[in-house]
Amino acid sequence: xxxxxxxxxxxxxxxxxxxxxxxxxxxxxxxxxxxxxxxxxxxxxxxxxxxxxxxxxxxxxxxxxxxxxxxxxxxxxxxxxxxxxxxxxxxxxxxxxxxxxxxxxxxxxxxxxxxxxxxxxxxxxxxxxxxxxxxxxxxxxxxxxxxxxxxxxxxxxxxxxxxxxxxxxxxxxxxxxxxxxxxxxxxxxxxx
Amino acid sequence: xxxxxxxxxxxxxxxxxxxxxxxxxxxxxxxxxxxxxxxxxxxxxxxxxxxxxxxxxxxxxxxxxxxxxxxxxxxxxxxxxxxxxxxxxxxxxxxxxxxxxxxxxxxxxxxxxxxxxxxxxxxxxxxxxxxxxxxxxxxxxxxxxxxxxxxxxxxxxxxxxxxxxxxxxxxxxxxxxxxxxxxxxxxxxxxxxxxxxxxxxxxxxxxxxxxxxxxxxxxxxxxxxx
Numbered sequence: 001x002x003x004x005x006x007x008x009x010x011x012x013x014x015x016x017x018x019x020x021x022x023x024x025x026x027x028x029x030x031x032x033x034x035x036x037x038x039x040x041x042x043x044x045x046x047x048x049x050x051x052x053x054x055x056x057x058x059x060x061x062x063x064x065x066x067x068x069x070x071x072x073x074x075x076x077x078x079x080x081x082x083x084x085x086x087x088x089x090x091x092x093x094x095x096x097x098x099x100x101x102x103x104x105x106x107x108x109x110x111x112x113x114x115x116x117x118x119x120x121x122x123x124x125x126x127x128x129x130x131x132x133x134x135x136x137x138x139x140x141x142x143x144x145x146x147x148x149x150x151x152x153x154x155x156x157x158x159x160x161x162x163x164x165x166x167x168x169x170x171x172x173x174x175x176x177x178x179x180x181x182x183x184x185x186x187x188x189x190x191x192x
Numbered sequence: 193x194x195x196x197x198x199x200x201x202x203x204x205x206x207x208x209x210x211x212x213x214x215x216x217x218x219x220x221x222x223x224x225x226x227x228x229x230x231x232x233x234x235x236x237x238x239x240x241x242x243x244x245x246x247x248x249x250x251x252x253x254x255x256x257x258x259x260x261x262x263x264x265x266x267x268x269x270x271x272x273x274x275x276x277x278x279x280x281x282x283x284x285x286x287x288x289x290x291x292x293x294x295x296x297x298x299x300x301x302x303x304x305x306x307x308x309x310x311x312x313x314x315x316x317x318x319x320x321x322x323x324x325x326x327x328x329x330x331x332x333x334x335x336x337x338x339x340x341x342x343x344x345x346x347x348x349x350x351x352x353x354x355x356x357x358x359x360x361x362x363x364x365x366x367x368x369x370x371x372x373x374x375x376x377x378x379x380x381x382x383x384x385x386x387x388x389x390x391x392x393x394x395x396x397x398x399x400x401x402x403x404x405x406x407x408x409x410x411x412x413x414x415x416x417x418x
Contacts, residue, residue, distance in 0.1 A: 043248055051241040055231030058212035061247050072258055102388040104218040108227045126239055133236020152233035184229035
């Protein structure tokens, strides 16, 4: 970041740029030296992308494994970083679509390749998903927000949540379903 | 209706608990919306989306292993190689890859390892002509085995034609490039891989059968037909 040295002269020596929070060692700006580097630079990014689509660790791990194993054969390590990320994003899209088809028979979330490449290039900070959930929750009426906070952020059971809010378990369930649907719409509306 | 709600409750609870999503059928758009919102909320717990070091290291190791040329891979079975080849081919064709097959060396589901059908005492039996197999997948039956033989990238591929779940006989779905089980929603590739399955635990891939070309005919190696 902040490389605004624009002094004229002979071309500067290639400066290895440290990757964001990774053990990355890039040979030049746009190419990896081999599979190890491809993996080290992209594994966390691919995992986080998939996690944001399935919301649980075991499935995110399986899908990440699937993506890298599938990419291992056909991917030329000489390809540019951009090409490799595009390939990983496309493979992730296919893997996620297959996952939903097998698991629930319908695609609950999808990967759009352009957005996924952007995600891989510049992963959102760890606080962004938190902030996004917060933003969605803040659009909801009090009781709706409360039930979702208790359930999804704090991990309370439906019984505990019902007690906390002072309603019956049945009502807590109804509240939760309505709140989720409203949250889904709020999320849809707030999508960039 | 009741059942649908119970399924949704179960799925929502698994999202809250951070467990793998249980298999089921979701059709109602409202339920899909609810699940999508639940996933986004769950991902909004601080640091929820960071992978574990154990996982990253294990996958790294695995990828290194997969890259070794076959001669140096004494520890790796031929079956794993076949599986890896299948994965690569599937990726090239843009086909979804079965996760159970992929997680096999993680030791999760031993049943997902494709076995070769290699009888103790067998015989080469002609089942089709080379030109027919080149034109389309061919179903064959011998006294002991039902199977399908195809040609993919110049080499013959023969697999058992019985579902590895309960033994129902598979039907070729050539346009879709797969073998469908008539009993439970499960499909296999012509190379035996599980493409998808409604079952909680995907069945094992189809056993492979040795096949060869001989004087214009395709032969398979099956148990003695005496």
